[in-house]
Amino acid sequence: MGQIIQMFSHPVIAIDDYPDIDAIADQFYGKAMELMEEFPDAGLISDAWHSGQRARGADDIRRYGFTSFHSVNLARREDFAFMNQVALQVFAQYLQVVGKAGTGMRLDSAWASVYGRGHFVPQHTHPLSHLSMVFYAAATDGTGQLVFDNPARGHFQHFYPPELCWMPYRYSIQPKKGLFVVFPSYLTHNTEPHESDDYRVIYSANVQLDFARLTDADKQR
Ligand SMILES: [Fe+2]
Numbered sequence: 001m002g003q004i005i006q007m008f009s010h011p012v013i014a015i016d017d018y019p020d021i022d023a024i025a026d027q028f029y030g031k032a033m034e035l036m037e038e039f040p041d042a043g044l045i046s047d048a049w050h051s052g053q054r055a056r057g058a059d060d061i062r063r064y065g066f067t068s069f070h071s072v073n074l075a076r077r078e079d080f081a082f083m084n085q086v087a088l089q090v091f092a093q094y095l096q097v098v099g100k101a102g103t104g105m106r107l108d109s110a111w112a113s114v115y116g117r118g119h120f121v122p123q124h125t126h127p128l129s130h131l132s133m134v135f136y137a138a139a140t141d142g143t144g145q146l147v148f149d150n151p152a153r154g155h156f157q158h159f160y161p162p163e164l165c166w167m168p169y170r171y172s173i174q175p176k177k178g179l180f181v182v183f184p185s186y187l188t189h190n191t192e193p194h195e196s197d198d199y200r201v202i203y204s205a206n207v208q209l210d211f212a213r214l215t216d217a218d219k220q221r
Helices: 021-038 057-062 076-099 216-220
Strands: 013-015 103-113 121-124 131-138 146-149 171-172 180-184 189-191 202-211
Touching: 013 076, 021 076, 021 103, 021 131, 021 202, 076 103, 076 131, 076 180, 076 202
Parallel strands: none
Antiparallel strands: 013 180, 103 202, 121 189, 131 180, 131 202, 146 171, 146 189
16 A cells, blocks of 8 residues: 655644633634724725725725734734734744744734625735734634635646646635634635624734854854
C-alpha cells in the first residue's frame, strides 16, 4: 500500500475550546457595538471594501457593514487588552503546533468588523504581517463561510473540470461563536455573504514574528 507524501502545506489552525471563550466573545461583542457608536465615519466592507470607502453615516454602515480598521488600532487600546492578550496566546499555540514554539512576535494591528445581512469581505491577503487570525464573537450557523483559496490553484486547475480534480481549489470554514482561525497572512481568502439579521461580529489581528540575525559587522560592535 502506498503512502501519500504531504509535500507542502499551508497550516491553518482552528481553536474552539479556549477557556471561558463565551464570556470573552460576549465582552468583545459589546465593545464592537461601542466602536460603531464611536466611529460613525468608519470603514466599510462588502462592495465598498476594496476602494477603502468611509461611512457618511449610519445608513452606509447598514448597507455595507462596519470595520474599525481605518479608525483605530485595537492592538494599542487598553480597553481591548482582554482580547489582545487572548489573541497572543492563540498565536503562540499556532507556533507551538507548527514546531516554532517560543518565537517572539509583535501584535501589529487588530480591528473589529460587524456584518449585517448580505455583508461580506472580498478576496484579500493581510500584507506586512506573518500570521493573521479571526475570532468570531458572534456568527450564524450555515452562512458567511470563510473561504481560503489554494495557493496552488493555478496548477490544480490543470485537472479540469473541478470534479475531476482530487485536490481542492478552495477550502471553506463555517464560522461559529468562540472560534479562532489562525493562518499565514499570505493566504488569499474571502468571506461569503452573511445571510442573517443577527450581527456577525469579528475580531481580526496580525502579528509579525521577531527575527534578527546579526551581521558580522553587528557582532563586532
Ligand atoms: Fe482577512
